[in-house]
Amino acid sequence: MSKISLIIQREYVTRVRKKSFLIISILGPLLFIGIRFAPRLIVASRSEHQRVVVVDETKTLCGVLESNATVNYDYGYCNIDVNSVKKIFADSGHVSVLYIPKTEQIMEVKLFSKSDPGDDVVSSIEYQMNNILEKAKMKAENLDQAMIDKVKSHVKVKDIVNNKIANAGYNAGLGYACSFLIYIFIFLYSMQVMRGVTEEKTNRIVEVIISSVRPFQLMMGKVIGVGLVGLTQFLIWVILGFAVFSVGSSYIQSKEIDPKNALTEQTYKMGAPEQNGSITTVNTSNLDAANDTDDGLDNMLRATNWPLVVGGFLFYFLGGYMLYSALFAAVGSAVDQETETQQFMLPVTMPLILSIVVMGSIITNPHSTVAVWFSIIPLTAPVAMMARIPFGVPIWQLGLSMVLLIAAIFGAVWLAGRIYRVGLLMYGKKVTYKELGKWLFYK
Template sequence: MNRLGLVIQREYITRVRKKSFIILTLLMPVLMVALSLVPLWLSTLNDGSVKNVAVIDNTGIYAPLLKSTDAYQFQVIGESEHQDPESRLGKDLFAILQITADLNENPRSVSLTSQKQAPQELQSMIVRTLNEKVTQQKLDDLSSSGNVDREAITQVRSIVEEGSRVSLRTLRLDSGGGVSESSTELATIIGMLFTILIYMFILMYGNMVMQAVLEEKKSRIVEVMVSSVKPVNLLVGKVVGIGLVGITQLIIWGILMGLFFSGLSFFIASPGQMDTTMPTEMGNFDMEGMLNTVMTVNWLEIGFYFILFFIGGYILYASIFAMFASAVDSEEDTSQFMTPVTLIIVFAFLAGFYSVNNPDGPLAFWASLIPFSSPIVMMVRIPFGIPLWEKLLSIVLLYGTFILISILAAKIYRVGILMYGKKPSIKEMMKWVKYK
């Protein structure tokens, strides 16, 4: 047991002391936020040029409603200019918007012609403007028919023009009968965040175990190590030590996140601070309300299950990675074994991604019970609230499977780690299991 502890200590200390670990641990949250927000910000920037859009409106109803922006300049073309405007596309015109009939009577009488594919931003702007006008036309038709009170039509028109904003509050009833405010969007973000973390950590630290096994085998240092440490203890120490590195990194990130939200909460609660309700194009963004919703999340439960599923998933796949790495002599030879394993992990991630919109569907349910996908998929479902028996059953199946896989991996590892010059098949590796 003392020798096993030394192996674990060696694997843990040598990696935690590396500058790369310290730098990545501290900078990774910043990098993740930057990788998420910077592309989003860059996508809102245009190339600095103003794109001219010619508008041919045979009805004369809709063209005046199209307002130019910093990115798009709408130019109404008169009857005398209608001849061959397509020849100007790609030169002084970016696109041509043509309205041939009353859209209230024929909604398909509008087209947008461009040399390049028209951006979604431009299409959305045009469709929104035209839809608002068609809605007003329909209200005018109702008003002129006399079937509806004119005062009611006026009220409805004012609502349409101002835009009605509905804010739906979502509440959750817990097992104790209490009601707390929840957010489907927040549950989705939390589920995807922890799913990505588990997916990333399983691949990253599983590959770290594989690389460590390959390096020791190629350098022949393992021959010296097994003279004083049993191969099984060497495998267990390597998997546990590297796993503790991952848990250390997660704990540090958890502390940093707690400090961030505590500081943000203090900033919002401090008197004299700026108003946290800011108007945006999406409506009123209530930062304090959002923070309160974040605080209502049962972070203790999510963190507890995250650690359990991370440990189970990591040991399961790390054992597989180490098992295959011990059977070959080079990293190139691992591809025949690792490709199917990688495909399973990618399938689990995609299953989790597609389960966000239907966390109780058959895909989400069965993928959260199958041990090879449950660590990733289950973290999508937990923030939405699922029965306790499903969580416990998933954990039992996962831990039972990784114990069996670990025993199998240990039997193959003890033979493969000292075998050189031969790339075995799966069938031959199964024979190693029976060796005494």
């Protein structure tokens, strides 16, 4: 067995055996799902208790507003003087008093609470009141419901790129998810490389090891070993995430049996896969999902160029990691203790953070100058290019970006190797950038 594979094996095995690896492997997907569903859960749990006592001087809305998940209306005090009602509930935390003063037209109502009931409650009340008042007014003007429905329009833009149904929102979501994963992965595992290097240095085991293997072998062994740990982690996430997702969605499906949805799905399955979202597919989706706001997720999944997205993801995922972990290894070797890494971290992490900062603008405008440059410059390309790929990227830009990234990896590994072999044996010295520069030229 060659020495570098021994090193890779040690780096891999010691990390995968750690408890923290197991915990992150399990918690990771749960966290993602949590982020996805947390807002709904929070809303649902918080608003259950909001009791709204209605005091209605107009006598028009008493008993009309309907309690829902957010607000629970109480009409027991409808005709009592507002000030005495306020006094009754002055000290109740989860009770608000809705006061509708007597006016010609209801323009403003007041909601008295001890603690802020939150936006959801306020907007729920506004929405219901507006709806009810609108309908009342229309009735007064002799407009019937059928007429109103006829007047309302529902225009939807079908975005068709290269004869495939596209969806900017969906592409943005895909791009965002992929780039964000790459960003997290690079950060998480490059830091592990750095920490490992500093650990070996402070442990003072490094001199024994580099009397057996070259510093470069040790560095690359660590980079590759930790990278494999990351890949393993990612695979576990994908498998676990997929399992949880399919269990979850089958649970949801069993709860809301919708014959129209079932039919839609069957139609898609019957359609030949080569059709690639051609006119027929568009038609079926138009027919079946006439007022479907979701726009047929299946359709879009088929429209995405999966080989490109998956290939691009793996390339930028691994390439970005290689580039940054080499640089982080150099940082780790230049200092004596982990706490001293700060001074060299900033320039290394800057491009990465910058690329996540501009990601929003890249996704809203994937072909802007900023987006193009960020996706070509190697230090920002992994995150920036991945955000663009789902929208479609000119082949020359993709090619240039990949070639430059590979070149940058070689450059970074060379640079890091030069700093690393000197840094490992430097103790008790506060290293400056000037010094780092000199190390490059040591024999």
